[in-house]
Amino acid sequence: MNTANPLANIRIVLSHTTHPGNIGAAARAMKTMGITSLFLVRPKFFPHADASAMAAGAPDVLEATHVCASLDEALGGTVLAAAVTARRRGLSPEMFTLRPAMPLILQAAQRGNVALVFGTEMSGLSNAEVEKCQLLITIPANPDYPSLNLAAAVQVVCYELRQAMQATDQAKPETPQPASFEEVERFYAALERTLIEIGFLDPARPKRLMQRLRRLFARSRLEKEEVDILRGILKAVKNS
Amino acid sequence: MNTANPLANIRIVLSHTTHPGNIGAAARAMKTMGITSLFLVRPKFFPHADASAMAAGAPDVLEATHVCASLDEALGGTVLAAAVTARRRGLSPEMFTLRPAMPLILQAAQRGNVALVFGTEMSGLSNAEVEKCQLLITIPANPDYPSLNLAAAVQVVCYELRQAMQATDQAKPETPQPASFEEVERFYAALERTLIEIGFLDPARPKRLMQRLRRLFARSRLEKEEVDILRGILKAVKNS
Numbered sequence: 001m002n003t004a005n006p007l008a009n010i011r012i013v014l015s016h017t018t019h020p021g022n023i024g025a026a027a028r029a030m031k032t033m034g035i036t037s038l039f040l041v042r043p044k045f046f047p048h049a050d051a052s053a054m055a056a057g058a059p060d061v062l063e064a065t066h067v068c069a070s071l072d073e074a075l076g077g078t079v080l081a082a083a084v085t086a087r088r089r090g091l092s093p094e095m096f097t098l099r100p101a102m103p104l105i106l107q108a109a110q111r112g113n114v115a116l117v118f119g120t121e122m123s124g125l126s127n128a129e130v131e132k133c134q135l136l137i138t139i140p141a142n143p144d145y146p147s148l149n150l151a152a153a154v155q156v157v158c159y160e161l162r163q164a165m166q167a168t169d170q171a172k173p174e175t176p177q178p179a180s181f182e183e184v185e186r187f188y189a190a191l192e193r194t195l196i197e198i199g200f201l202d203p204a205r206p207k208r209l210m211q212r213l214r215r216l217f218a219r220s221r222l223e224k225e226e227v228d229i230l231r232g233i234l235k236a237v238k239n240s
Numbered sequence: 241m242n243t244a245n246p247l248a249n250i251r252i253v254l255s256h257t258t259h260p261g262n263i264g265a266a267a268r269a270m271k272t273m274g275i276t277s278l279f280l281v282r283p284k285f286f287p288h289a290d291a292s293a294m295a296a297g298a299p300d301v302l303e304a305t306h307v308c309a310s311l312d313e314a315l316g317g318t319v320l321a322a323a324v325t326a327r328r329r330g331l332s333p334e335m336f337t338l339r340p341a342m343p344l345i346l347q348a349a350q351r352g353n354v355a356l357v358f359g360t361e362m363s364g365l366s367n368a369e370v371e372k373c374q375l376l377i378t379i380p381a382n383p384d385y386p387s388l389n390l391a392a393a394v395q396v397v398c399y400e401l402r403q404a405m406q407a408t409d410q411a412k413p414e415t416p417q418p419a420s421f422e423e424v425e426r427f428y429a430a431l432e433r434t435l436i437e438i439g440f441l442d443p444a445r446p447k448r449l450m451q452r453l454r455r456l457f458a459r460s461r462l463e464k465e466e467v468d469i470l471r472g473i474l475k476a477v478k479n480s
Contacts, residue, residue, distance in 0.1 A: 029388070029392050031385050032382055032385055032392075033381060034381075057387055058385065099403065140399075141274075142272055142402075147268075147296065148272045149296070152265070152269055152395040156396055159396050162382075163380060166380060197480070198476045198480035199479075209469070212466065217460065219459070221459065232440065233440050237477055240437070240439060
């Protein structure tokens with residue numbers, strides 16, 4: 001068990017999958033989000049060339065796949081199992097939509113192994129399978145057509161898991177050097193002089209032109225180098 | 241244009257798709273989240289039996305698909321185009337990860353058409369394609385294998401759009417009319433001509449000046465009236 005990385009304790013369980021291409025596509029979807037533990041319960045075909053083709057750069061996930069004879073076997077050693085399903089059910093475990101379920105899943109995955117269980121393509125999980133799980137998770141979808149492809153559902157679930165993981169310690173992307181207040185103000189002053197020189201701005205009747213242009217450039221949050229370019233353009237206008 | 245349901249103003253643009261199965265799977269992914277407008281730029285094969293098979297319950301999305309000869313055509317009539325890409329780029333439009341980009345996308349979709357642009361399977365979007373967009377969106381993923389299947393990426397993006405829609409179903413502050421793709425492109429063309437005329441841009445050695453200026457103005461997401469002002473300034477430069 002890996003306590004530093006809860007994603008390492010999460011397994012994706014696919015029950016009675018019909019199309020081996022979906023198994024491969026699910027493996028790829030998992031790996032793109034850093035989840036690599038795949039359990040299959042009585043797949044119709046596996047291994048299979050379609051699975052390998054759809055796995056693309058995730059052959060390692062397929063190679064390490066556990067093929068199980070029953071859902072009980074696939075849930076062995078877990079501390080939490082969540083059934084992912086499109087359908088609400090009459091008598092079901094506690095039901096969550098996907099995003100609100102994430103804290104529960106990750107909290108459990110810090111303490112032990114967690115299974116996310118997906119049913120067969122045509123009919124989803126059986127009631128007997130759902131009853132083995134402690135949670136029911138639904139992916140919010142178009143009520144007129146909520147039928148996500150199996151691998152697409154795995155992709156969305158794994159994406160949410162990774163997002164929830166990262167939500168705590170988020171690094172900001174590197175940004176270029178922003179221009180200083182003084183640099184931007186000097187640019188506005190030069191811009192105003194140029195607009196007067198070329199006859200576009202009448203100093204006697206300025207209207208709100210400079211305010212409008214300030215607003216435009218303010219939204220872009222000018223970088224140092226961009227101010228240099230814009231000043232260069234104004235100089236070229238003057239000399240032309 | 242549909243102001244009541246911003247999702248109806250969002251189009252998914254797939255550029256140079258190689259595998260028709262991915263087109264069908266993308267159509268299905270879209271429909272499960274209530275997005276139905278699909279544009280294809282020079283697909284390798286379409287229509288195709290694989291597309292229809294993978295579309296499952298979304299044949300209506302495929303039937304209404306717009307096949308375009310260029311990205312410009314696919315972006316026609318949009319007020320915002322966002323490139324979805326796994327790669328960071330040296331000089332790119334303003335970059336967001338997926339979830340934080342949602343408010344911007346939905347706000348724009350309340351005023352006009354918005355495009356989410358996906359590149360070809362093997363290599364993604366070209367730099368020239370990215371430069372036509374005002375935003376760059378990345379899907380947070382495993383840095384060792386960030387390679388989502390095309391339809392899986394569409395699924396995640398459409399899922400986030402639907403989630404964001406449901407989270408912010410309240411009134412938004414009034415925003416000015418954004419400029420259309422065509423208006424902004426005409427401005428860039430006029431700007432380039434002027435920079436050449438005044439001797440600031442050497443067409444024999446353009447370096448990356450226009451890319452830099454596109455990036456600057458893309459960040460500000462120009463309004464219609466602002467484009468008019470900027471065009472007016474260029475005219476005044478010409479006549480001065």
